[in-house]
Amino acid sequence: MPLYEYRCEQCQKQFEATQSVHARVEDTECPFCHAQQATRLLSSFSSKVVGDHKPTFTEMKANAMNNERMQKFAKLPPLNAKRNVPPPNTTSASDPAGSGS
Template sequence: MPMYEYGCLDCARQFERLLPMNAADQHIVCPFCQSTRVQRRLSLFATHSRGEASAPAVAATMSDSGCSCSSCGCGSRS
């Protein structure tokens, strides 16, 4: 089940809910002020890899003009 972030439009506090994907936009109540005027927020996340393509290895392939590969989608054509 994914974690969703919400912001209350009345008290301006943010909170999270662990919900099934089909319930993400259903009736959500602010746990602080009990308002139903809440808005789902953009969730940001980070990943960490211990495989061969770790951050130092990926950073070593980058040049000043961008990525040196053509398959990552950055638009660089080195």
């Protein structure tokens, strides 16, 4: 059975109660003042399960591999710096007109 956290609106105290999923908030009695004015808080446990999607091991591994790959790419020089070929208008050696017979 899940553990719920409540706060009593009457005495403002917080308490935990293990209840069935179908238990109603109105039926929850405060152990301190026995008022039935508790509001259910989202405990860290239930908010994690009900809330966002928990990544699986495979997803985490894929993520790690992706990050690794991205870091390797980041270390590479940019594409422009890799080319040692000067701009075409300053070279005459590779000019097809000069090398043709």
